[in-house]
Amino acid sequence: RVALESPARLTLGAFALTILLFTGLLSLPFATTTGHRAPFIDALFTSTSAVCVTGLVTVDTGTFWSPWGLAIIGLAIKVGGLGIMTLASLAGLAVSRRLGLTQRILAAGESRASGLGDLASLLRTVIIVSTSVELLIAAFLIPRFLTLDYGLAKSFGYSLFYGVSAFNNAGFTPDPVGLYPYAGDAWILVPIGLGVFIGGLGYPVYLNLIRQWRNPRRWSLHTKLTLVTVTVLAFISAAFLAVFEWTNPDTLGDHSSGKTIGNIFFQSINQRSGGFASFDIGLAREQTWLLEDVLMFVGGGSGSTAGGIRVTTLAVLVLAAWAEARGRRDIEAFGKRIGTEVLRVAVSITLMGLFVVIVTTGIFMWQTDIALDRALYEVVSAYATCGLSTGITGSLDSDAKMTLIITMYLGRVGSLTLASALMLNRQRRVIRYPSERPIIG
Amino acid sequence: RVALESPARLTLGAFALTILLFTGLLSLPFATTTGHRAPFIDALFTSTSAVCVTGLVTVDTGTFWSPWGLAIIGLAIKVGGLGIMTLASLAGLAVSRRLGLTQRILAAGESRASGLGDLASLLRTVIIVSTSVELLIAAFLIPRFLTLDYGLAKSFGYSLFYGVSAFNNAGFTPDPVGLYPYAGDAWILVPIGLGVFIGGLGYPVYLNLIRQWRNPRRWSLHTKLTLVTVTVLAFISAAFLAVFEWTNPDTLGDHSSGKTIGNIFFQSINQRSGGFASFDIGLAREQTWLLEDVLMFVGGGSGSTAGGIRVTTLAVLVLAAWAEARGRRDIEAFGKRIGTEVLRVAVSITLMGLFVVIVTTGIFMWQTDIALDRALYEVVSAYATCGLSTGITGSLDSDAKMTLIITMYLGRVGSLTLASALMLNRQRRVIRYPSERPIIG
Ligand SMILES: [K+]
Numbered sequence: 003r004v005a006l007e008s009p010a011r012l013t014l015g016a017f018a019l020t021i022l023l024f025t026g027l028l029s030l031p032f033a034t035t036t037g038h039r040a041p042f043i044d045a046l047f048t049s050t051s052a053v054c055v056t057g058l059v060t061v062d063t064g065t066f067w068s069p070w071g072l073a074i075i076g077l078a079i080k081v082g083g084l085g086i087m088t089l090a091s092l093a094g095l096a097v098s099r100r101l102g103l104t105q106r107i108l109a110a111g112e113s114r115a116s117g118l119g120d121l122a123s124l125l126r127t128v129i130i131v132s133t134s135v136e137l138l139i140a141a142f143l144i145p146r147f148l149t150l151d152y153g154l155a156k157s158f159g160y161s162l163f164y165g166v167s168a169f170n171n172a173g174f175t176p177d178p179v180g181l182y183p184y185a186g187d188a189w190i191l192v193p194i195g196l197g198v199f200i201g202g203l204g205y206p207v208y209l210n211l212i213r214q215w216r217n218p219r220r221w222s223l224h225t226k227l228t229l230v231t232v233t234v235l236a237f238i239s240a241a242f243l244a245v246f247e248w249t250n251p252d253t254l255g256d257h258s259s260g261k262t263i264g265n266i267f268f269q270s271i272n273q274r275s276g277g278f279a280s281f282d283i284g285l286a287r288e289q290t291w292l293l294e295d296v297l298m299f300v301g302g303g304s305g306s307t308a309g310g311i312r313v314t315t316l317a318v319l320v321l322a323a324w325a326e327a328r329g330r331r332d333i334e335a336f337g338k339r340i341g342t343e344v345l346r347v348a349v350s351i352t353l354m355g356l357f358v359v360i361v362t363t364g365i366f367m368w369q370t371d372i373a374l375d376r377a378l379y380e381v382v383s384a385y386a387t388c389g390l391s392t393g394i395t396g397s398l399d400s401d402a403k404m405t406l407i408i409t410m411y412l413g414r415v416g417s418l419t420l421a422s423a424l425m426l427n428r429q430r431r432v433i434r435y436p437s438e439r440p441i442i443g
Numbered sequence: 444r445v446a447l448e449s450p451a452r453l454t455l456g457a458f459a460l461t462i463l464l465f466t467g468l469l470s471l472p473f474a475t476t477t478g479h480r481a482p483f484i485d486a487l488f489t490s491t492s493a494v495c496v497t498g499l500v501t502v503d504t505g506t507f508w509s510p511w512g513l514a515i516i517g518l519a520i521k522v523g524g525l526g527i528m529t530l531a532s533l534a535g536l537a538v539s540r541r542l543g544l545t546q547r548i549l550a551a552g553e554s555r556a557s558g559l560g561d562l563a564s565l566l567r568t569v570i571i572v573s574t575s576v577e578l579l580i581a582a583f584l585i586p587r588f589l590t591l592d593y594g595l596a597k598s599f600g601y602s603l604f605y606g607v608s609a610f611n612n613a614g615f616t617p618d619p620v621g622l623y624p625y626a627g628d629a630w631i632l633v634p635i636g637l638g639v640f641i642g643g644l645g646y647p648v649y650l651n652l653i654r655q656w657r658n659p660r661r662w663s664l665h666t667k668l669t670l671v672t673v674t675v676l677a678f679i680s681a682a683f684l685a686v687f688e689w690t691n692p693d694t695l696g697d698h699s700s701g702k703t704i705g706n707i708f709f710q711s712i713n714q715r716s717g718g719f720a721s722f723d724i725g726l727a728r729e730q731t732w733l734l735e736d737v738l739m740f741v742g743g744g745s746g747s748t749a750g751g752i753r754v755t756t757l758a759v760l761v762l763a764a765w766a767e768a769r770g771r772r773d774i775e776a777f778g779k780r781i782g783t784e785v786l787r788v789a790v791s792i793t794l795m796g797l798f799v800v801i802v803t804t805g806i807f808m809w810q811t812d813i814a815l816d817r818a819l820y821e822v823v824s825a826y827a828t829c830g831l832s833t834g835i836t837g838s839l840d841s842d843a844k845m846t847l848i849i850t851m852y853l854g855r856v857g858s859l860t861l862a863s864a865l866m867l868n869r870q871r872r873v874i875r876y877p878s879e880r881p882i883i884g
Pocket residue numbers: 055056057171172173275276277387388389
């Protein structure tokens with residue numbers, strides 16, 4: 003009930019507390035490999051990045067943090083991810099319950115779940131789905147790491163860490179140099195890539211798919227929009243990546259065709275929000291950075307741990323432009339009408355995102371004297387909680403790190419709060435006609 | 444009637460023909476100071492830039508072109524500007540006539556003008572207003588140039604050129620190094636700045652102000668939105684410019700405070716679409732470029748020669764977000780409701796603009812290997828027909844020049860066509876309730 007009544011304060015406070023808690027844990031001496039306390043700003047940065055499942059790092063995760071430190075980071079990702087999924091889904095549920103009023107009057111057969119029942123079942127589904135996928139990814143990875151002679155403890159630890167990091171779209175890697183050494187290793191990239199893809203769809207899609215797996219026609223508009231948009235974006239970005247990077251010897255140019263295509267798709271899935279990279283983004287062409295700026299800004303699915311303005315927000319904007327171009331009175335998709343109030347939410351979220359990104363980029367450039375290309379990439383990555391970087395994060399001073407910390411918090415918690423607040427902010431609604439809305443933001 | 448029925452084809456064709464005509468004229472040997480034919484790509488670039496009132500130049504206007512060449516450019520600006528204002532206003536009129544149906548039923552007292560009468564009066568107003576303001580600017584400038592010992596012919600020629608260039612937001616300067624030498628010269632900067640400001644408001648605003656000069660309360664929503672938005676943007680951009688450039692010795696840092704403030708406001712008026720600069724943009728801080736990218740993209744008023752997505756488009760997007768934040772059912776401003784179909788037009792135009800700018804920037808970077816900061820600035824300047832540059836235009840190869848030519852044409856003619864098409868594309872409208880719409884795009 004509290005969560006439904008003041009989601010904004012709850013979200014803002016809970017995340018701030020969680021971040022501080024994990025900052026404290028990461029400040030313990032045994033969290034680092036050297037046994038010395040981590041600098042406060044780096045502990046805070048890592049904790050924020052983990053809880054917000056962003057993946058930007060100021061210190062190399064695999065070499066700076068001890069196994070204890072890695073466990074703390076993994077736990078922070080798990081806790082942050084659960085919180086994000088639950089709160090984002092709560093807002094979505096609350097909206098669909100309120101909007102559902104009219105639909106229930108029309109279609110009286112629907113069962114009415116109580117608020118608490120919904121919350122409990124939501125939490126249960128979120129925990130079951132996320133933990134299952136995480137364990138599944140780990141189960142696939144363990145034998146591979148064993149065959150690479152990583153030893154039993156490290157194989158299990160790494161696999162679990164990758165499972166949690168992948169499903170929650172966190173992008174943290176326990177390996178010192180990230181995934182570059184596995185660029186040709188489908189056994190590792192495929193489970194991680196699938197985990198990122200599934201994790202980026204979001205709870206409302208899982209719930210719908212679990213209930214209606216066999217009846218694609220009865221999938222909700224939200225599910226269809228999410229699936230179509232992520233698929234279209236994956237192929238568009240793969241095509242552009244192929245154009246830009248196929249001949250770049252510093253990234254994919256020296257691979258075989260098959261390996262290049264595999265890495266292109268891995269990257270095209272990860273660049274929206276996953277944050278894993280199988281090649282060095284810092285050596286990619288500038289056009290690739292620009293492409294990824296756009297894709298990171300769009301982000302993943304609503305109610306998922308992926309960030310950005312969310313794919314359904316983009317879909318609604320494009321559908322509105324499409325309806326306008328065709329002279330249609332209503333915004334339509336898959337035989338459903340999308341209310342104009344949804345377009346307004348989409349516009350609000352997009353404007354807010356553009357505003358924060360542009361202002362923060364200006365501040366960041368002022369603080370660091372870094373040029374627009376890398377600065378924009380870094381800020382979009384922080385705001386959209388993507389976690390990819392052109393390689394500048396580690397060498398920033400404390401002020402610039404603090405800017406990114408605030409951007410990560412704003413991008414994650416601010417967006418969550420804004421979306422919830424906007425979607426719940428519908429007191430004076432007048433019943434007009436049945437309409438179905440995808441969840442925005 | 445033709446203009447009302449197929450504005451798209453008329454606009455696209457007329458502009459292409461006009462551009463080719465002036466390309467031909469600029470290719471005549473006596474158009475250049477050397478007496479040799481200008482290279483085709485530079486003649487085409489200059490003609491496109493003049494007809495689209497953009498202001499980007501690949502050759503230095505003041506030294507490359509002879510007085511004849513300058514006269515041709517001035518004429519191209521005048522013809523292009525008239526065409527733009529007339530066509531943009533036609534679409535606006537057509538919409539207000541169609542939308543006006545409901546309002547007329549409710550408020551039967553309004554006089555009904557025939558379509559042809561509207562067109563004639565529109566053309567008359569456009570020509571009278573533009574020529575008057577242009578002559579007025581010239582009248583202020585002539586004595587100043589005379590006191591600077593420019594001689595009679597040059598003083599008259601320069602003043603007329605600046606008058607036309609300023610009112611049409613073209614940004615072309617007959618002076619070899621532009622306005623830099625006049626950075627402290629209020630007698631020159633004030634008339635030009637005012638001309639740019641008035642020119643950027645647009646015909647619908649003039650018409651409204653001429654008719655209702657004494658009754659601000661009866662000004663249309665469009666007029667109020669335009670005036671408020673340009674004023675707010677002027678002050679916001681002035682504030683940011685002050686922060687970024689006050690201490691920059693390469694731009695305004697060495698001026699006195701008064702001179703700096705004057706130049707800041709001159710720049711803040713010109714950076715949306717005027718295209719005149721009293722200091723070297725190429726030496727400004729990167730944050731200034733980013734700020735100007737945003738302001739150029741927003742552009743000027745609908746039905747004016749200023750470009751961009753137009754200030755009313757931005758206003759509608761922001762008002763929609765504001766309405767959403769307050770939980771209001773309707774988008775409201777100045778006691779009027781703005782229909783959601785207007786929001787859809789605004790979203791369409793903004794998305795189209797973002798799409799063209801991002802894709803073109805990618806292509807431009809691919810062609811030139813110029814980094815994102817300068818490339819984005821150049822492309823936004825071309826698309827939004829602003830004409831400011833960080834100084835790279837002259838050194839581009841023919842391919843990159845052609846990309847900018849197409850971008851200028853798309854930004855000017857494409858946007859005009861898109862906006863007209865969208866606004867006229869309302870066949871299946873059902874009369875619902877009285878509503879007032881600002882003109883978008
Ligand atoms: K991430």
